[in-house]
Amino acid sequence: MNLVLLFISAALINNVLLSRFLGECPFLGISKSKDSAIGMGLAVIFVITLSGAITWFLNELLVFLGLEYLQTIVFILIIAVLVQFVELFLKKTSPSLYEALGIYLPLITTNCAILGMSLLNIRENYNFIEALINSFGSGCGFALALIIFSAIREKMQLNDVPKAFEGTALALVTVGLLSLAFMGFSGLV
Amino acid sequence: MKQHLKTGLILAVFMLASGLLVSIVYNLVSPYLEEGDIANTLKAIEEVLKDPTSGSLIISNVPKDKKTLDEAIWKENPDGILYTSSKGAKVYSPSYMFKEDGKEIYVLTVSGLGFGGEVKSIISLIKESNELKLNKIELLDYSQETPGLGSKIGEENVKSRFFNIPQTGLTSGIRVDKDARVNIPTEALDSYKEQGIVKTSDVMTGATITARAVADSINAAVEFLNQEGVLKAELKEVLPEPIEPQEEVDWNVILQAIIRILIDSKTGEYLVSNIPTNVRDLESSIWKENPDGVLYTSSKGAKVYSPSYKFTEDSKEIYILNIAGSRGFGGEVKSLVSFVKENDALKLNKIEVLDYSQETPGLGSKIGEEKVKERFYSIPLPGLISGIKVDKDAGVSVPAEALDSYKEQGIVKTSDVMTGATITARAVADSINAAVEFLKQEGVIY
Amino acid sequence: MADIKNFTNGLIKNNPTFVQVLGICPTLATTTSAKNALGMGLATLFALLLSNIVISLIRKIVPENVRIPIYIVVIASFVTVIDLLMHGFLPELWESLGIFIPLIVVNCIIMGRAEAFASKNGVVDSIFDALGNGLGFTGALFLVGSVRELIGNGSILGINVWGNTFKIPLLILAPGAFLTLGMLLAMFNTIGNAKKNQKKKAGAKK
Numbered sequence: 001m002n003l004v005l006l007f008i009s010a011a012l013i014n015n016v017l018l019s020r021f022l023g024e025c026p027f028l029g030i031s032k033s034k035d036s037a038i039g040m041g042l043a044v045i046f047v048i049t050l051s052g053a054i055t056w057f058l059n060e061l062l063v064f065l066g067l068e069y070l071q072t073i074v075f076i077l078i079i080a081v082l083v084q085f086v087e088l089f090l091k092k093t094s095p096s097l098y099e100a101l102g103i104y105l106p107l108i109t110t111n112c113a114i115l116g117m118s119l120l121n122i123r124e125n126y127n128f129i130e131a132l133i134n135s136f137g138s139g140c141g142f143a144l145a146l147i148i149f150s151a152i153r154e155k156m157q158l159n160d161v162p163k164a165f166e167g168t169a170l171a172l173v174t175v176g177l178l179s180l181a182f183m184g185f186s187g188l189v
Numbered sequence: 190m191k192q193h194l195k196t197g198l199i200l201a202v203f204m205l206a207s208g209l210l211v212s213i214v215y216n217l218v219s220p221y222l223e224e225g226d227i228a229n230t231l232k233a234i235e236e237v238l239k240d241p242t243s244g245s246l247i248i249s250n251v252p253k254d255k256k257t258l259d260e261a262i263w264k265e266n267p268d269g270i271l272y273t274s275s276k277g278a279k280v281y282s283p284s285y286m287f288k289e290d291g292k293e294i295y296v297l298t299v300s301g302l303g304f305g306g307e308v309k310s311i312i313s314l315i316k317e318s319n320e321l322k323l324n325k326i327e328l329l330d331y332s333q334e335t336p337g338l339g340s341k342i343g344e345e346n347v348k349s350r351f352f353n354i355p356q357t358g359l360t361s362g363i364r365v366d367k368d369a370r371v372n373i374p375t376e377a378l379d380s381y382k383e384q385g386i387v388k389t390s391d392v393m394t395g396a397t398i399t400a401r402a403v404a405d406s407i408n409a410a411v412e413f414l415n416q417e418g419v420l421k422a423e424l425k426e427v428l429p430e431p432i433e434p435q436e437e438v439d440w441n442v443i444l445q446a447i448i449r450i451l452i453d454s455k456t457g458e459y460l461v462s463n464i465p466t467n468v469r470d471l472e473s474s475i476w477k478e479n480p481d482g483v484l485y486t487s488s489k490g491a492k493v494y495s496p497s498y499k500f501t502e503d504s505k506e507i508y509i510l511n512i513a514g515s516r517g518f519g520g521e522v523k524s525l526v527s528f529v530k531e532n533d534a535l536k537l538n539k540i541e542v543l544d545y546s547q548e549t550p551g552l553g554s555k556i557g558e559e560k561v562k563e564r565f566y567s568i569p570l571p572g573l574i575s576g577i578k579v580d581k582d583a584g585v586s587v588p589a590e591a592l593d594s595y596k597e598q599g600i601v602k603t604s605d606v607m608t609g610a611t612i613t614a615r616a617v618a619d620s621i622n623a624a625v626e627f628l629k630q631e632g633v634i635y
Numbered sequence: 636m637a638d639i640k641n642f643t644n645g646l647i648k649n650n651p652t653f654v655q656v657l658g659i660c661p662t663l664a665t666t667t668s669a670k671n672a673l674g675m676g677l678a679t680l681f682a683l684l685l686s687n688i689v690i691s692l693i694r695k696i697v698p699e700n701v702r703i704p705i706y707i708v709v710i711a712s713f714v715t716v717i718d719l720l721m722h723g724f725l726p727e728l729w730e731s732l733g734i735f736i737p738l739i740v741v742n743c744i745i746m747g748r749a750e751a752f753a754s755k756n757g758v759v760d761s762i763f764d765a766l767g768n769g770l771g772f773t774g775a776l777f778l779v780g781s782v783r784e785l786i787g788n789g790s791i792l793g794i795n796v797w798g799n800t801f802k803i804p805l806l807i808l809a810p811g812a813f814l815t816l817g818m819l820l821a822m823f824n825t826i827g828n829a830k831k832n833q834k835k836k837a838g839a840k841k
Contacts (some may be wrong), residue, residue, distance in 0.1 A: 019809045021664035025743055028659065069215045069719060072737040073207065073711040080707060112660050112741040119734045163828060164821040168656050172817030180810040196698045203705050207712035214716045221723035229726060330730075 003133050008185075010137030016113045017145040018179035020138075023113030027146060028171055030104070032157075037150035041143025043104040045136065047086060048114050051079050052135025055118035056128055075118050080109045113142055149178060227255055230311070233327040234258070234285070234296055237313035241325050241352040247315070248289045261285040263295065264417065271413060275488050277302050278402075278409035281309075292317045294324070295419065297410045301402030303331065308342065308402040312410055314359075321420045323354040323407060331399065342399050347392050351403060354382045356420075359411045361385035363404040365397060440468045442543065443525065447471065447498070447509055450527040450539040454566040460529060460538070461502045474498045476508065477631065484627060490515035491616070491623035494523075506530040507538070508633065510624045514616030522556065522616040526624055528633075535634050537568040537621065545613065555607045556617060564603050565617065568596045570634070573625045575599040577618040579611060638763045641752075645767030651744045652775035653823045658744045661735050662776055663812040669792045672780025674728045675735060676773025678717050682739050683748060683772075684765040685713040690753040691761035697754075706749045707740070714739045744772060783807055783815050 016022045023044070030040045055075050062068050087105045090098040108114060117138050121131040152174060161170055235251050252258035263286035264271055272280040281298040288294070293316040300307040309330040314323050328343045342348070354363065366381075366388050381388055389400040414420045444465065451460050465471045476499035477484055485493040494511035501507075508528045513521040523544040528535055545556050555561050568577065580595075580602050595602055603614040628634050651657045658679070665675040689709050697705050718736045721729040729736065739745065748768055753761040781791050787806035789797050805811045 021660050021809070021812065022738075024659035024663060025657070028656065069715060070208065070211060072715050072718065072740055073211065073708065076707055076711050076740050077704065080704065110741050110743060110746065112738045115741055116734055116738055119737055123734065162821075164825040165817075166824070169817050169820035169824060172813045172820060176810045176813030176817060179813055180805075183808065183810065196701050199696065199698060200701050200705060203708050207708050211712050211715045211719075214719055218719045218723040222719075 003129065006130060006133050007137040007140075010134045011141035011144065012182065012185040014138075015141040015145055015179075015182050016117070016138045017142055018175070018182045020116070022116040023111045023142060026104075026107055026111050027142075027149070027175075028168060030107070031146055031150040031153050031171070034147065034150045034154055036104070037146045038143075039100055040104045040107075041146045042100070043108060044111065044113065044142050044146075045139035047079075047083060047105070047108050048117055048139040048142070049132065049136045050086070051082055051114050051118055052121055052131050053128070054078060054082065056121060056126075056131045059122050071119070071122070072115075076115055079114055079118070083109050113138065145178065145182070149175060152178070229329065231255075231258065233311040233329055236327045237296060237311055237325040238287070238294065239325065241349065247292070247324070248287050248294060258285070261287055261296075272409060272416065274405065274409035274412055275486070275490075276405045276408070278405040279307075280409055280413045293419075295414065297413070298329070299406035299410045300330075301404070301406035301409070303399045303402035308399060308406065310403060310406060312407060314410065314414065316419060321356045321359060321411075321414070323351065323359060326351045326403070326407070328403075342403060344392075347389060347400075350378065350387050350389050350392065351407065353379075354385070354387070354407075358382045358385040359407075360420075363387055363407045363411075365389055365400040365404045440471075444468060444471060446525045446541040446543060447527075450509065450525055450541050451500070451507065452539065453529075454539050454563075460505065460507050460527075461500045471498065474500055485623060485630065487619065487623035487626055489619045489622070491619040492521075493623055493627045504531060506633075508628065510627065512620035512624045514618070514620035514623070522613060522620065524617060524620060526621060528624070528628065530633060535570050535573065535628070537565065537573060540565045540617070540621070542617070556613050558606075561603060561606050561614075564592065564601050564606065565621065567593075568599070568601070568621075572596045572599040573621075574634075576625075577601055577621045579614040579618045580604055638760060641760050641763040642767040645748075645764055645769075646771040646774070650771045650775060651747075651768050652772055652779075653820060654827075656820070657747060658742045658772060659816075660738065661742065662779060662816060665732055665735050666776055666780035666783055666812060666815075667807050668784045668788070669777060669780040671728070671731055672776040673773065673792075674721075674725070675732055676769075676776040678721065678732070678736060679739055679742060679744070680766075680769030680773055682710065682713050682717055682742075683745050683769045684762065686710045686745055686749055687753040687761040687765035688758060689713075690749045691756060691758045694754045702754065703750075706746065706754075710745055710749065711740045744768060779812075779815055779819060782819065783811060787811060 014020055017024065017027050026040060026044075030036050055078065058074060058078060059068075059071065062071060062074065083105055087098075090105075117135050121134055124134075126134055153171065156170065156174070165173070231252065231254070235246075238247055238251055239245065240247050250257075252261060262283045265283035267282075269282050270279050271282050271284060278301040279299065281300065284298070285296040286293060287296070295314045295316070296311060297314070298309065298311050300309040302308075307330065308328070310326050310328045312323065312326045314321055326348055328348065331342050351363075361384060363385050364387070366386055378388060387400070387404060389397075411420065444467070448464055451464060452458065453460050463470075465474065475496045478496035480495075482495050483492050484495050484497060491512065491514040494513060497511065498509040499506065500509070506529070508530070510526050510528070511523070512526055513523040515521055521544070522542065524540050524542045526540045527538040529538045540562055542556050542562060545554055565577075575598060577599050578601070580600055592602060601614070601618060604611075607614060625634070645651065649655055652659075652662055661675050661679065666672040686706075686709050690706060693705075693709075714737060717739070718729075721732075721736060748764060752764045756764070783806045785791050785796060786801075786803050788804070789795065789800070789802050803811075806815060
């Protein structure tokens with residue numbers, strides 16, 4: 001039951017994009033079309049869960065060695081390597097999946113949601129299962145917000161907006177309203 | 190090849206250099222890190238030793254370093270935890286006590302479960318002429334709370350809502366109001382505090398969970414002080430608001446149910462010769478009762494209601510308990526359960542579910558069917574002791590002969606007869622566990 | 636005076652936040668108060684300055700194919716150093732900025748400046764570039780933080796301005812971050828557009 005709550009809280013209430021402010025750059029960059037939003041969303045779910053699991057074990061190792069202060073350096077390198085590895089692996093084993101997600105993978109290294117969730121898992125003292133659920137939930141939340149937003153943005157492109165708001169400014173205001181809507185979930189848990 | 194080697198070497202050199210740099214800085218900074226933590230604690234303790242209205246210190250010799258602080262230690266525990274409440278709020282070791290002018294000042298480190306993790310705070314309680322009051326509270330760690338929402342708990346105007354709570358408020362259990370953003374006149378705050386109600390909604394909108402965590406942690410502190418004999422008071426159960434009205438009890442239904450569970454689950458014969466035939470007969474068999482209506486509450490919120498009954502026949506003792514398990518949502522699942530104690534061995538005989546009206550029809554409501562109920566029948570002592578659990582595998586049919594060996598382990602299989610209603614079955618299991626814990630507490634089993 | 640141009644370029648003309656729209660995560664997350672915003676801005680400024688210096692110094696010995704991992708290592712170690720120092724000496728600020736200090740590592744501004752400027756230019760130019768961009772970022776954060784704190788809480792840097800008389804707490808909440816940044820962006824767009832128009836007019840007159 002607690003794990004279900006954790007998932008809901010990670011995906012909806014503490015949505016990485018709309019309430020934790022992680023991963024905004026790819027969010028604003030990639031959300032112009034729904035198809036690429038879906039691709040990016042799936043890629044993030046995949047990588048964030050994988051890196052959540054790996055960094056959890058890695059942290060156990062660092063704690064064991066008494067080197068917790070190297071956390072940031074080790075995590076970011078591992079994530080960079082992991083993304084490369086996933087890219088190669090997909091290319092070899094599943095070309096169709098690679099085609100769908102491939103171009104988004106390199107962008108993920110600089111997605112702070114990945115590193116952010118890895119660090120948060122450690123800071124909140126989650127056990128392995130909780131860390132996994134939390135990461136997966138956050139990934140799902142990211143994908144959800146991204147896809148909803150891209151759908152809104154596709155519609156918005158046809159609208160006539162004041163010149164000053166063209167581009168990112170309007171996008172930010174829209175996300176603000178979306179975030180306001182997501183705040184309604186906060187009574188859930 | 191050579192080129193690769195060179196590249197690899199350069200990469201390795203950079204890694205080493207950066208690792209070295211970071212470790213040097215870490216070793217230089219680490220004493221400050223620890224000192225910072227102690228300094229934070231000392232600062233927080235000094236803060237809570239101030240009078241909230243005047244702002245002046247209530248004791249003359251405030252500890253300024255770790256040594257003088259250690260001298261004020263009151264209770265400690267190598268585990269690091271002195272008390273855990275039923276809501277998961279904790280009192281951490283060590284706790285401190287200061288004495289001055291007939292006043293005893295207790296300083297406790299407490300935590301409650303907040304939004305993203307623990308909300309830790311230091312609180313001071315003053316005991317003066319046998320009256321305890323909460324003096325001040327200082328938040329230590331609330332970094333996991335939502336910035337701008339839950340994190341507001343650290344702000345003075347929010348914290349101060351928890352200051353100066355008198356004993357009447359503390360013993361009735363602190364709870365946080367839920368009304369959203371109503372402006373509350375300041376003079377009303379004190380009278381709310383006397384009832385144990387802390388109003389935060391106007392200063393901290395939408396962050397009930399964080400405020401509730403703080404309330405839980407204060408309650409844990411009061412429960413701990415009561416346990417240690419500092420406060421000799423009857424603590425009230427913190428009731429979720431609004432308090433649900435007690436339903437009328439239909440004694441006939443209960444009597445019928447009791448008669449049914451007095452039948453031996455194996456042989457089908459009555460366990461006792463003088464079966465109660467009316468309510469008065471029942472009254473003469475009352476074993477334990479409590480004017481509050483509740484005999485025992487387990488950590489999972491399952492309850493043993495008053496009264497409980499005991500029948501004696503030959504060498505057998507038969508206990509009948511009124512139990513209820515919390516469903517999480519949709520209220521309670523109430524049942525009557527009978528235990529038979531013979532030759533020091535206790536077993537669960539039968540269970541009769543009384544109120545499952547709030548369960549989902551066709552799903553949870555199946556708990557009333559005989560073939561589901563009988564899965565809980567005849568659970569032997571080893572199963573009871575290990576705690577009853579309900580399995581989760583969906584809809585697998587379980588061979589009848591395996592059911593008994595599962596019962597030995599305390600596992601009750603219901604998934605094949607009651608698919609998709611684990612919560613209801615678990616509520617029943619929780620309530621049985623509460624009954625076993627209650628019997629253990631009363632010395633019926635060891 | 637190429638040096639000064641490098642400085643002002645990052646500070647105003649190509650302001651990382653308002654013009655390039657980079658480093659949005661910390662801009663949104665740490666601007667709940669002007670103080671937090673300032674702390675975050677300065678932490679980023681130092682990380683940017685140190686990494687720009689080192690990357691510019693080592694630009695000739697770093698092999699092309701592993702430059703990204705090396706940059707990451709350099710940036711990550713400086714960020715860790717800043718993280719440790721803040722934990723030791725500014726524990727309160729460190730606590731309230733939370734994971735956003737280690738996340739400076741993935742701030743696109745730092746990696747962007749390393750890749751686009753420090754790896755191609757000398758140390759002095761890189762320092763000016765870092766100062767310009769860092770201060771530009773800090774200034775932007777401070778502006779967003781001040782607006783949010785002023786309208787959301789009636790104060791700036793904890794100093795009461797108009798107190799309780801006018802408050803929209805929504806601005807301190809998550810949606811407020813997006814709304815404030817969106818509005819400020821629109822404002823700077825208007826100013827930018829007006830300047831462009833002026834230049835056009837001036838050009839037309841000539």
